[in-house]
Amino acid sequence: DQQVKQNSPSLSVQEGRISILNCDYTNSMFDYFLWYKKYPAEGPTFLISISSIKDKNEDGRFTVFLNKSAKHLSLHIVPSQPGDSAVYFCAASPLRGGTASKLTFGTGTRLQVTL
Amino acid sequence: DGGITQSPKYLFRKEGQNVTLSCEQNLNHDAMYWYRQDPGQGLRLIYYSQIVNDFQKGDIAEGYSVSREKKESFPLTVTSAQKNPTAFYLCASTSGGDGANVLTFGAGSRLTVL
Numbered sequence: 346d347q348q349v350k351q352n353s354p355s356l357s358v359q360e361g362r363i364s365i366l367n368c369d370y371t372n373s374m375f376d377y378f379l380w381y382k383k384y385p386a387e388g389p390t391f392l393i394s395i396s397s398i399k400d401k402n403e404d405g406r407f408t409v410f411l412n413k414s415a416k417h418l419s420l421h422i423v424p425s426q427p428g429d430s431a432v433y434f435c436a437a438s439p440l441r442g443g444t445a446s447k448l449t450f451g452t453g454t455r456l457q458v459t460l
Numbered sequence: 461d462g463g464i465t466q467s468p469k470y471l472f473r474k475e476g477q478n479v480t481l482s483c484e485q486n487l488n489h490d491a492m493y494w495y496r497q498d499p500g501q502g503l504r505l506i507y508y509s510q511i512v513n514d515f516q517k518g519d520i521a522e523g524y525s526v527s528r529e530k531k532e533s534f535p536l537t538v539t540s541a542q543k544n545p546t547a548f549y550l551c552a553s554t555s556g557g558d559g560a561n562v563l564t565f566g567a568g569s570r571l572t573v574l
Contacts, residue, residue: 347502349502354500377561379561379562381563386469386567386568387567387568388464388466388550388552388565388566388567388568389503389550389563389565390565391562391563391564394561394562434502434503436561438561440560440561441558441560441561442556442557442558442559442560442561443556443557443560444491444508444510444556444560445491445493445508445552445554445560445561445563446493446505446508446516446518448505448561448563449502450502450503450504451502452500452501452502453502
């Protein structure tokens with residue numbers, strides 16, 4: 346049972362435009378959400394996170410929105426740059442801290458930013 | 461620079477052989493994790509260790525074993541009991557506390573069974 350779903354395996358966006366990556370979850374116990382970015386042949390790197398007490402968190406060009414009632418979060422990248430081309434994983438946990446052993450990852454969305 | 465080093469980057473194994481993947485970190489992190497990534501799937505947790513000389517099974521521990529004799533090292537052995545070992549393996553660590561979910565990953569090891 347996939348508790349964290351990224352229904353779009355891939356997304357292509359023109360440079361300078363907005364990229365919107367979506368993530369849905371089914372477990373109402375999830376309380377903390379993260380996005381990781383992964384380049385080929387490298388490990389993922391942490392991008393941005395949001396706690397369930399917020400509905401928005403912004404860090405430079407990256408903004409994550411959380412809609413708890415819809416069990417949906419999205420990552421907005423504005424403006425998109427070619428270096429943003431990577432696979433983006435959504436992850437969720439019932440705990441903000443303590444252990445990452447409860448972290449559940451989505452299947453990833455491959456973003457390609459074209460010139 | 462602090463980080464996580466995984467070796468080897470690529471590994472080929474014949475069926476029936478055990479192989480050990482190395483993971484070393486110099487971040488002074490207490491907790492270390494092993495994940496497996498397969499095409500079209502998210503990262504799945506194999507084993508984790510919160511402290512030296514202690515480790516717990518993750519969601520897909522069958523066919524794998526680990527040890528944690530030193531804080532810096534968390535090797536993963538893929539045994540012959542693992543039915544489908546071909547995958548990309550990622551080691552990660554975290555400082556714990558409120559930052560526990562912010563994992564630092566190694567570059568990964570790709571294992572192919574011939």
